[in-house]
Amino acid sequence: MAKSVYLIAGLLTVVIFAGVFQLARGEDEKKINDIYARLLDQQERMLYVTASLADDRASCDELRPLVQDQLEQVFERFSDIEKFEAYGLRLETPEYALLKRQYLVAIMSLYLTLENTPSDCDFGIEPVLYFWPDESDCPTCATMVYQLEDIKRACPNVRVFAFPSNPANFEPVQILQEKFGVTKSPALVLGTDVITDIRDTGELRARLNC
Amino acid sequence: MHYRLKLALIFGLVAIAIAGSFHLPLYVSLWTINFFLIYALVVFLLFYLQSPDEGKPRKLENAPSLALVIASYNSMRTIEKCLAAVKAMRYPKRVRIIVVDDGSTDQSREWLEKQPNIELIKQPKNAGKAHALNEGLARVTEELVACIDSDTYPEPDVLEKLVPFHDDPKIGAVTGLMVPENRKNFVQKVQFFEYAVGFGLWNTVLSSIGGMTYIPGPLTIFKRKMFEKIGGFDPDNLTEDMEIGLRIQAAHYQIKVCPYAVVETDVPDDWNKLAKQRDRWYRGRVYNLFKYQELVFNQSFGHLGFFSLPFLFLLELAGVFVFGRLLILIAQNLLDTARTLFWTVGAAHILPPLELGFVLSTQHYFLIVAFSFVIAFFGLGLSMANYRFKIADTPAILVSLFLYPLFVTYTYIKSFIREMRGKKAVWQRVST
Numbered sequence: 180m181a182k183s184v185y186l187i188a189g190l191l192t193v194v195i196f197a198g199v200f201q202l203a204r205g206e207d208e209k210k211i212n213d214i215y216a217r218l219l220d221q222q223e224r225m226l227y228v229t230a231s232l233a234d235d236r237a238s239c240d241e242l243r244p245l246v247q248d249q250l251e252q253v254f255e256r257f258s259d260i261e262k263f264e265a266y267g268l269r270l271e272t273p274e275y276a277l278l279k280r281q282y283l284v285a286i287m288s289l290y291l292t293l294e295n296t297p298s299d300c301d302f303g304i305e306p307v308l309y310f311w312p313d314e315s316d317c318p319t320c321a322t323m324v325y326q327l328e329d330i331k332r333a334c335p336n337v338r339v340f341a342f343p344s345n346p347a348n349f350e351p352v353q354i355l356q357e358k359f360g361v362t363k364s365p366a367l368v369l370g371t372d373v374i375t376d377i378r379d380t381g382e383l384r385a386r387l388n389c
Numbered sequence: 390m391h392y393r394l395k396l397a398l399i400f401g402l403v404a405i406a407i408a409g410s411f412h413l414p415l416y417v418s419l420w421t422i423n424f425f426l427i428y429a430l431v432v433f434l435l436f437y438l439q440s441p442d443e444g445k446p447r448k449l450e451n452a453p454s455l456a457l458v459i460a461s462y463n464s465m466r467t468i469e470k471c472l473a474a475v476k477a478m479r480y481p482k483r484v485r486i487i488v489v490d491d492g493s494t495d496q497s498r499e500w501l502e503k504q505p506n507i508e509l510i511k512q513p514k515n516a517g518k519a520h521a522l523n524e525g526l527a528r529v530t531e532e533l534v535a536c537i538d539s540d541t542y543p544e545p546d547v548l549e550k551l552v553p554f555h556d557d558p559k560i561g562a563v564t565g566l567m568v569p570e571n572r573k574n575f576v577q578k579v580q581f582f583e584y585a586v587g588f589g590l591w592n593t594v595l596s597s598i599g600g601m602t603y604i605p606g607p608l609t610i611f612k613r614k615m616f617e618k619i620g621g622f623d624p625d626n627l628t629e630d631m632e633i634g635l636r637i638q639a640a641h642y643q644i645k646v647c648p649y650a651v652v653e654t655d656v657p658d659d660w661n662k663l664a665k666q667r668d669r670w671y672r673g674r675v676y677n678l679f680k681y682q683e684l685v686f687n688q689s690f691g692h693l694g695f696f697s698l699p700f701l702f703l704l705e706l707a708g709v710f711v712f713g714r715l716l717i718l719i720a721q722n723l724l725d726t727a728r729t730l731f732w733t734v735g736a737a738h739i740l741p742p743l744e745l746g747f748v749l750s751t752q753h754y755f756l757i758v759a760f761s762f763v764i765a766f767f768g769l770g771l772s773m774a775n776y777r778f779k780i781a782d783t784p785a786i787l788v789s790l791f792l793y794p795l796f797v798t799y800t801y802i803k804s805f806i807r808e809m810r811g812k813k814a815v816w817q818r819v820s821t
Binding site: 184185187188189191192195196199200202203206 | 420424427428431432435436439696754755758
């Protein structure tokens with residue numbers, strides 16, 4: 180009988196774990212749906228803000244809190260992803276995909292707002308667009324990222340807006356690529372120039388006036 | 390393999406496990422530790438349910454002859470109360486009281502010399518508790534002998550409740566529920582909860598399966614003849630009570646616990662003294678585990694070999710693992726916070742600080758379930774010790790549940806390292 184206690188305890192523990200897992204999955208799905216709802220809401224807001232900016236040139240003072248709010252959104256989304264990755268949680272889950280998507284929407288919102296602000300508004304942010312390909316073996320990408328890190332360290336006002344070049348069902352990225360004539364990736368967009376090959380870091384910094 | 394080398398190997402393996410766990414998803418470590426903890430507690434609860442009458446006192450029918458041996462060293466503060474409590478214990482026969490003064494330098498020896506109805510053995514110099522007890526045991530001719538600490542105050546019914554267990558010839562030692570005498574101090578309150586659960590529920594369950602890993606030093610009643618077979622206390626051992634507990638079982642005697650026999654004892658009154666006491670306990674525990682390693686996974690020692698000893702050691706190592714990982718997470722968190730501040734001042738790029746929370750509900754749920762089991766176990770232990778909840782005890786209960794395990798683990802790690810490095814240990818009296 181005593182020996183079977185270990186066996187019964189093992190079975191009970193497995194049952195407890197399975198029950199908890201089922202219960203938690205329901206909770207997780209609810210959480211994912213909430214994130215999805217927030218994502219849709221954010222996408223709508225992004226489109227609304229972009230449309231408003233295109234129609235009605237707001238003043239710098241009016242835009243400043245909006246940019247601040249969008250920056251915070253970007254930080255929050257990035258924080259979520261960092262936490263997810265730092266805690267070694269499962270990266271293949273829909274929740275992680277949604278978090279990444281949410282981050283993408285947040286940085287796109289910020290980029291579009293900055294793009295549409297009057298040129299005399301100085302928010303202390305110099306945007307650089309970076310489109311990266313969906314492939315793991317990319318030496319050019321590695322070099323570009325290394326250069327961008329160097330530039331960011333030297334020029335604190337530079338902010339890199341990195342987008343996958345072919346995100347599923349995310350039209351704004353395609354529109355941006357078409358707008359700047361980006362046909363291959365990786366690609367850097369500095370002002371109106373598109374760079375798809377490795378350039379000297381000094382040259383890149385000169386183009387950014389930093 | 391050399392003892393210290395074995396410890397170094399175990400220490401290295403735990404360090405590798407901590408480092409390696411950072412290359413695995415967190416949920417793997419979390420689920421493994423939770424599974425282990427929940428499994429062990431379920432085993433405990435099942436054993437508890439299997440023997441609901443375990444430790445219940447029986448009527449004292451035969452009253453074997455009995456002697457008490459009290460080892461005293463510089464115990465002026467406690468010995469008077471101890472002797473009063475010992476003399477107040479009820480027993481149908483005359484009980485012989487032997488006090489061994491272990492070379493005291495305070496006034497206790499002079500005070501003891503004047504006491505009636507005790508036999509005083511005067512050691513010329515301080516030689517340690519085990520040596521003093523052995524001196525006392527050498528004079529005992531009675532069937533049973535109770536070894537009592539000089540800062541221990543048993544309730545009057547302790548002998549009546551413990552002695553009947555010795556009717557069974559297989560039982561070599563019987564002990565009761567140790568609780569701190571003074572519970573006004575916060576540190577002592579925390580220890581009360583630890584003692585109530587540890588000496589109460591934990592030991593009672595282990596006793597029901599023949600898996601006790603030690604006998605409590607403050608008060609245990611032994612069969613005298615058993616000492617003739619296995620020898621006396623080991624004077625070179627840091628925790629002679631754990632050593633004798635394992636030796637008793639290695640000789641195929643059993644240890645029984647009766648949680649209804651309450652024995653009050655002095656406990657450390659500040660964290661520093663407590664840490665010193667625990668250093669001795671944990672070093673002794675590690676040392677004795679290796680001294681009696683032949684018991685581990687040895688079928689002839691049943692649950693002691695297959696559950697108590699390996700489980701206790703694994704539990705301690707799991708504590709070290711969790712503690713180590715937690716420390717690294719906190720360090721990472723601080724580093725990331727510093728990095729965040731730096732970049733926030735710098736400009737528009739930010740690396741946010743890590744928070745000690747998790748994204749997925751699954752993680753929360755498993756932690757909640759594991760904690761529920763711990764709390765249930767804790768509650769059961771307290772009810773067994775007849776504890777009645779008071780609002781004022783809430784902070785001590787919370788500390789016992791959530792912070793005290795960290796203190797215990799931290800002390801354990803320090804003790805393990807000291808033992809591994811072969812640092813000389815000193816037998817510390819706890820509260821004088």
